[in-house]
Amino acid sequence: MRLYEFEGKGLFSKYGIPIPDGKIAGSGSEAAAIAKEFGRPVVLKAQVLTGGRGKAGGIKIVDNPEQVGAVADELFAMKIKGFPVTRVLVEPRLDIAREMYLGVTIDRINYRFVVIASGEGGVDIEETAEKSPDKIARRPIEVGDQVYNFDAIAISKKLGLEMSHFKAAAPIIRGLYRLFVEYDAKMAEINPLVLTSGGKLLAADSRISLDDDAVFRHPDLAEMGIEKRHEEGEMTPREEQATEWGIPYLDLDGSIGMFPGGAGFGIMGNDFIHYYGGKPANFMDSGGGPSPERLARMLVLLDENPGVKAIFGARFGGISRCDDFAKGVTMFLKDHGLSKPMVCRMTGNMWQEGVRLFDEAKKENPELFANFEFHGIETPIEEIAKRAVALAEQAKGGN
């Protein structure tokens, strides 16, 4: 879960990391009023959950207080990488002597935390890492350990700070690490960490990403107004519908509707379709143990997509059972109806029951199954993928 800059800065404050004065505006006139309060040139920063905000024009420096309202209105009219701007952070403009980078993240390969520091901040750290790796210091910290004074000194030197600044730098380094650990963060960055010409250290921007799966441990986040949020940029109407139903779904530009099991085959099945000369219309993940209702909804998404010419179904029942799969498909056939050709393979846990349910439903309403082709374990999944590609080609030819 990514945090907005102002939310991250709120956490910085809590951990004794100095931040610029600043207030959130929800409109141009609010921004103008805040700027007036400051009585100084200000910087207006669009609050969006994406990187590259500066390059996209989401940060404006305004020297003339009269213009703040109008400039803020421009920001409110923007969409940055699909994210509409609904809030703008207004801060007094800083007098910057130097920009540095300080971050804490997880070293997944070595199963530990790592503090990353660079004397060159304000830019994309991945870029610096690639172009001049020597300008970046990585200080590993074992899980459960702390940032010692000697760690802080080494980090501070790598930031390019004199020892005269160490007294101010050490609490920032330690505070960021504690925040990272105590809030179950995946990443916590100050970029840039600014040294002002007055010799003060300030966190001029924040980039924090918390672990969604650990949010339950931090009820205080909700009190701060920080709740689970939607983090994708622009979505298609179908993606919005799927999100509403809690189904991981992506629109792609092909003609084969993908109705796979879990994410593993969801990803690989898309490759198979490409290998056999087709193109998937979507990516989808049923999740572990989907209910019949959820499966029926997944099919609705595909059947109602005019780009879909044929549907490729795969179910290898593990935690998700074949009887539930058959119930879901049958529910869809009865309540909605299948307007596209669909080929499907089902095997795994409870497959006998799944087959029985299909046979029974087909006996009752054979017409519902007119477009539905069903295979069991005897047919390799590759044959099913090829068949789906062929069905889509036929359907296109018929148009």
Add this chain to the structure above:
Amino acid sequence: MAILVDKNSKIMVQGITGGAGSFHTRRMLEYGTNIVGGTSPGKGGQSVEGKPVFDSVEECVRETGADTSVVFLPARFVREAAIESIRAGIHFIVVVPEHIPIHDMLKIRQEAVKHKCTVLGGNTAGIISPGQANLGIMPDIAFAPGRVGTVSRSGSITYYIADTLTRSKYGESTCVGLGGDPILGSTFDEILWMFEQDKETKAVVMTGEIGGVYEERACDTISKMKTPVIAMIGGIYAPPGKRMGHAGAIVEGRMGTAREKLEALTEAGAHPARTFLDIPDILRKLGV
């Protein structure tokens, strides 16, 4: 032979009285898995499927000699449960639930390494040594005893590969699910090295996917192995920068694309497969 579990393993289930715990305990027992008991704090003295329930792992180990644990508990309890098992002397833990908090998994890994315990998961379908033991949620139908080992992040991929190996009469020595969560208890290289030391395993199929860092970590091990490795990576055609299902399956900048992973593994000596049906063909050519 097999790796990590066989018919002599003494297996306990943490969360044995819960819905998923009791359902899969029955399935595992039906397969012939040697389940000796389970835990559920406060329910000590009860039994599930004829197996004794204990309040703590320590008691379960003392009374039953359990050496292996399968965890069927909500994600938020896994940290405590795994550390309890590790400290009680369990040397192999299978974490089935998904969405384990990342910092918890890091802590579990630290404890496991310290006590020489192997952890699979979170979000793993489990592990099966066909004909001997089935731990987790894998469907029996796909598997048959044999001579090829498999290791994968995804449950469904494991089923498809085993299904292919079973029909082509190779069968499987052990099939290992590493799990789909972003931080995993074990890595490809560690499991591959176990297969290398198993005399009955004549080849290994490893399948990874787009995103994350664990496949690359296997290269060094593959280059040192005598047992041939067949590698498959999902997501060759995945659109970059999009989140596809598994928490682990996100391309991080330029890192972790499927093509790069497959190239790196091939360079290290693995034999690349595109589809499941390629696998028996490659095995035949290798003379396995």
